[in-house]
Amino acid sequence: MENPPLAHELSAMNLPEEVSSALRAIVEQGMTADSQESQTLDFKEDPATATLESVNPDSKLVEILLKAAICMANGNDGDSFIVLGVKDKIAGVGAIVGTERDVDWIRGKVYSGTRPGLDVGVEEFYFQGKRLLLIRIPRPLRVYSRTRGDSWYREGSGCRVMTQEKRTRLDWERRNPDFTAKPANIGEADLDLGALEHAHQLLAAKRAAMGSMDVPDTNHGLVRELGLVDGNDKLLLAGEILLARPANGKVAVRHLYYPIPGAEPRVRELNSPLVSLFGEVQLLIDSYASQEVARVDLGQGQEVPIPAFPRQAVDEVVSNALLHRDWVSACPIVIKQTPRTLTVISPGGFPPSVSESNLLTTRSVPRNPTLMNAVRRLGLAEESSRGFDRMWVSMLASGRRAPVVKVSEFDVSVTLDAGNPDLRFVQGLAAMAEAGVDIRQSVNAFIVLRHLVDHPGIDWKVFAEKLQTNDLETRESVDWLTDKGIVEKVGDRIDEWVLTPQLRMLFNVTNVGATRSEAEKWVRQHLAEGAALTAREISNQLNISTADVTKLLRGLRSEGVAMIDPDGPQRGSNTRWVARMRH
Numbered sequence: 084m085e086n087p088p089l090a091h092e093l094s095a096m097n098l099p100e101e102v103s104s105a106l107r108a109i110v111e112q113g114m115t116a117d118s119q120e121s122q123t124l125d126f127k128e129d130p131a132t133a134t135l136e137s138v139n140p141d142s143k144l145v146e147i148l149l150k151a152a153i154c155m156a157n158g159n160d161g162d163s164f165i166v167l168g169v170k171d172k173i174a175g176v177g178a179i180v181g182t183e184r185d186v187d188w189i190r191g192k193v194y195s196g197t198r199p200g201l202d203v204g205v206e207e208f209y210f211q212g213k214r215l216l217l218i219r220i221p222r223p224l225r226v227y228s229r230t231r232g233d234s235w236y237r238e239g240s241g242c243r244v245m246t247q248e249k250r251t252r253l254d255w256e257r258r259n260p261d262f263t264a265k266p267a268n269i270g271e272a273d274l275d276l277g278a279l280e281h282a283h284q285l286l287a288a289k290r291a292a293m294g295s296m297d298v299p300d301t302n303h304g305l306v307r308e309l310g311l312v313d314g315n316d317k318l319l320l321a322g323e324i325l326l327a328r329p330a331n332g333k334v335a336v337r338h339l340y341y342p343i344p345g346a347e348p349r350v351r352e353l354n355s356p357l358v359s360l361f362g363e364v365q366l367l368i369d370s371y372a373s374q375e376v377a378r379v380d381l382g383q384g385q386e387v388p389i390p391a392f393p394r395q396a397v398d399e400v401v402s403n404a405l406l407h408r409d410w411v412s413a414c415p416i417v418i419k420q421t422p423r424t425l426t427v428i429s430p431g432g433f434p435p436s437v438s439e440s441n442l443l444t445t446r447s448v449p450r451n452p453t454l455m456n457a458v459r460r461l462g463l464a465e466e467s468s469r470g471f472d473r474m475w476v477s478m479l480a481s482g483r484r485a486p487v488v489k490v491s492e493f494d495v496s497v498t499l500d501a502g503n504p505d506l507r508f509v510q511g512l513a514a515m516a517e518a519g520v521d522i523r524q525s526v527n528a529f530i531v532l533r534h535l536v537d538h539p540g541i542d543w544k545v546f547a548e549k550l551q552t553n554d555l556e557t558r559e560s561v562d563w564l565t566d567k568g569i570v571e572k573v574g575d576r577i578d579e580w581v582l583t584p585q586l587r588m589l590f591n592v593t594n595v596g597a598t599r600s601e602a603e604k605w606v607r608q609h610l611a612e613g614a615a616l617t618a619r620e621i622s623n624q625l626n627i628s629t630a631d632v633t634k635l636l637r638g639l640r641s642e643g644v645a646m647i648d649p650d651g652p653q654r655g656s657n658t659r660w661v662a663r664m665r666h
Contacts, residue, residue, distance in 0.1 A: 263320045267317075341420070439489070
């Protein structure tokens with residue numbers, strides 16, 4: 084059967100498939116061009132063919148093409164296309180109006196009007212008797228903008244303004260492309276058979292949990308299913324990392340166990356395929372970690388053992404290191420373990436805009452998307468990327484402190500401290516849950532509760548800093564905690580919250596220090612009565628730190644309430660503060 088004339092015409096042009104399909108839909112199905120636009124395809128009309136008065140068609144076209152080309156380049160990781168000579172709002176063949184623009188003129192205008200210069204490909208082709216231009220934006224390696232700084236990115240079929248945060252992140256991603264998407268150094272025949280079998284089992288288990296038994300029955304089918312081959316069925320580096328042993332005996336993970344501080348460590352080196360490392364590393368850590376460092380009585384004969392390191396915290400810290408490490412680096416992941424601490428050091432720092440101060444709230448962007456995609460399909464990682472949240476929750480829920488995260492240009496380290504579990508805190512959580520207030524899935528509630536068990540109060544600034552949230556998100560958390568009867572507001576002049584009396588009793592809170600509101604009220608009253616106070620005297624009387632007292636006194640000085648006694652020392656621990664005299 085012969086091809087229809089239109090299909091034959093398009094086939095002879097060797098156009099990209101999405102361009103051919105869109106043009107067919109416009110002509111054969113009477114669709115509009117804008118209905119066929121996509122993340123990687125845009126249609127534009129040449130202003131010279133439009134009836135626009137008082138508009139310079141040349142400058143107008145340059146404006147249109149610069150924005151469209153920049154938008155495409157910043158919004159896609161592969162080739163994208165603009166077809167010039169098509170009205171996007173007209174349905175059917177009438178949309179094909181053509182253009183007489185010179186190929187080199189367009190290419191030169193786009194290059195000279197962008198920073199850095201964007202070198203597009205421009206080809207002419209004839210369709211339905213009209214000359215059209217196919218502008219190909221090649222796989223971009225940088226972030227592009229107008230020479231005056233304007234920048235956009237493609238989202239769906241529209242253009243969005245590029246924010247500085249988006250620009251910084253995209254620039255980092257393009258300067259640090261997905262290393263795992265490159266061709267592998269080996270073939271499929273070199274993959275580890277044990278790793279392949281393990282991957283088959285993981286995929287089958289993941290599919291079964293979703294109610295499906297559809298699993299590839301060949302190794303090649305498996306690597307294709309996991310997205311570990313390119314368009315020519317050649318193995319990608321992600322496949323080599325996941326399913327092959329490191330080349331030349333390269334060490335993937337180095338584990339150091341220190342039985343006592345300062346002792347020579349017991350060293351174990353692992354060089355298994357990544358798919359096997361998850362289980363091997365966790366078993367190795369477990370072999371040196373006590374599974375019961377304490378036992379907590381939850382009442383009614385129920386006792387629960389507390390391990391040195393919570394299982395979920397270990398799982399998350401190991402997964403985070405294995406999945407987000409920089410595979411360009413030749414350095415192994417290093418795990419330092421003692422009976423009390425577990426530190427995991429992963430090569431590669433955080434991307435821009437991510438730091439210790441926002442890692443709980445910043446959306447995780449995988450360093451190695453191809454590898455991460457395969458691991459998620461195997462069920463070894465989740466889409467939600469809440470690893471740090473889970474570390475925090477599991478450590479705090481077991482009566483410990485939050486993990487300690489340190490970041491350098493070259494690596495990220497996460498430390499879990501077994502310490503001495505706060506058993507009363509664990510008992511309090513169980514009592515809260517029994518009373519119908521179960522916070523064990525809320526990292527925000529845990530952070531605030533732990534802070535208020537240790538401190539008399541928490542003000543708005545500390546709330547936002549601890550939760551790493553903006554004002555709106557902080558307000559939402561404050562309102563939720565208040566509604567649940569966990570915190571209550573105190574003071575009139577200062578936004579400050581304390582634990583409710585019921586929770587102070589449940590958690591056996593013994594801190595008797597003054598809240599910020601109480602401290603300010605006490606100082607104001609004594610100054611008004613003519614007292615001369617030193618910071619140390621206030622600290623001892625109210626059981627708050629001298630740093631907090633100094634901050635309070637400076638605030639009162641800025642309000643014109645307090646001043647340093649002019650008849651005494653002007654600095655040092657003996658400095659006296661008195662009421663400012665009113666004239």
